[in-house]
Amino acid sequence: MEEYTDKVLDHFAHPRNTGVIEDASGEATVGNPTCGDLMTFYIDVDDNDVIRDVKFKTFGCGAAIATSSMITELAIGKTVDEAYNITRKDVADELEGLPPIKMHCSNLASDALRAAIEDYRKKQDNT
Numbered sequence: 001m002e003e004y005t006d007k008v009l010d011h012f013a014h015p016r017n018t019g020v021i022e023d024a025s026g027e028a029t030v031g032n033p034t035c036g037d038l039m040t041f042y043i044d045v046d047d048n049d050v051i052r053d054v055k056f057k058t059f060g061c062g063a064a065i066a067t068s069s070m071i072t073e074l075a076i077g078k079t080v081d082e083a084y085n086i087t088r089k090d091v092a093d094e095l096e097g098l099p100p101i102k103m104h105c106s107n108l109a110s111d112a113l114r115a116a117i118e119d120y121r122k123k124q125d126n127t
Contacts, residue, residue: 003099004062004066004098005096005097005098006096007070007094007095008062008063008066008097011066011067011069011070012062012065012066015058015065015066015068015069016069017053017054017069017072017073018055018056018057018069019055019056019057020042020057021043021044021055024043024044024055025043025044025120026042026043026045026116026117026119026120026121026123027040027042027043027116027119028040028041028116028118028119029041029112030108030111030112030115031108032104032108034104035060035061035064035104036060037058037061037064037108038058038059038060039056039057039059039064039108039109039112040056040057040112041055041056041068041072041113041115041116042054042055042056042116043080043083043116043117045080045120048079049081050077050078051075051076051077051079051080051083053076054071054076054113054116055072056068056069056072056112061102063098063102063106064108064109067091067106070091070094070095071086071091071106071109071110071112071113073094074086074090074091074094080117080120083117084113084114084117086110087110088103088107091109091110
């Protein structure tokens with residue numbers, strides 16, 4: 001059985017920033033067909049390119065939910081460029097570690113945030 005840190009268990013049991021942002025500045029859905037995890041991220045960005053809010057909906061294991069929750073906390077208040085550079089290692093470190101078999105979950109959470117930022121950037125280019 002995998003060993004989870006108290007921080008992972010807390011973010012799984014009490015995920016932060018769940019839900020949907022209507023008229024989001026950017027949004028994206030990513031999934032991992034191997035494990036079945038599916039995440040949708042929504043970002044709200046202000047006029048200075050600072051992320052005011054991030055919400056997520058995740059269908060997946062406890063680690064997928066915990067990494068989604070943690071990356072939202074890391075991203076809020078950062079510029080889109082700063083948030084784009086949050087790595088999967090940053091997420092795992094903030095959670096005080098993940099079992100090696102669950103590291104792909106932190107990859108998926110950072111991929112989902114990056115994809116939402118890319119969607120935001122594409123929308124900005126079209127205005």
